[in-house]
Amino acid sequence: MQSSQWKITVEADPDAALRAEILAPLVAHNEAAAGPGRWGTLAITVRDSGDKVVGGLWGQTGYGFLFVELLALGPAKGLGLGREVMMLAEAEAKRRGLLGIWLDTWTFQAPDFYPKLGFVECGRITDYPPRHDRIFYVKRFA
Secondary structure, three states: OEOOOOEOOOOOOOOHHHHHHHHHHHHHHHHHHHOOOOOEEEEEEEEOOOOOEEEEEEEEEEOOEEEEEEEEOHHHOOOOHHHHHHHHHHHHHHHOOOOEEEEEEEOOOOOOHHHHOOOEEEEEEOOOOOOOOEEEEEEEOO
C-alpha cells in the first residue's frame, strides 16, 4: 500500500533492529503519557545436578509490574518447583518496589495453578487456540 508520503510494507524477515525501530515511536508516546516505564528483566532458572538449565521463569518489568512472559519447568514439572519459582519472583518484584505481577496462560497449561498463588483472572480470549482459552491473571501486592 502506498500514498504520496507513506509506504506500507510486509517485511519478509524482520529482526530485532527492525523491532526497535517500530517500537521507538510507541515508547516515546507512552513515556509522554505515563512517564518512564523503568523497564527491566527478571530470570529465575531451574537447573539439574549438572548445572544445566532445564526450565525457569523469564519476565519483564515496567510501569510498576512484573510480566511473567515464560514459566516452564520441563522435567522438573510436578515437583512443587513452580510455586517456589513464583514465590521467588514475587519476592524479587517486591524487592524492586513493584506493585504486582501479571501473566497469561492457556487452559491446556496451568490455569488452576495461579489462583492458588493469589492471582485473579482479569481477562480471557475464548477459543484461542481453537477449543481452548487464553487466560490473563493479575496479582496486586497489598
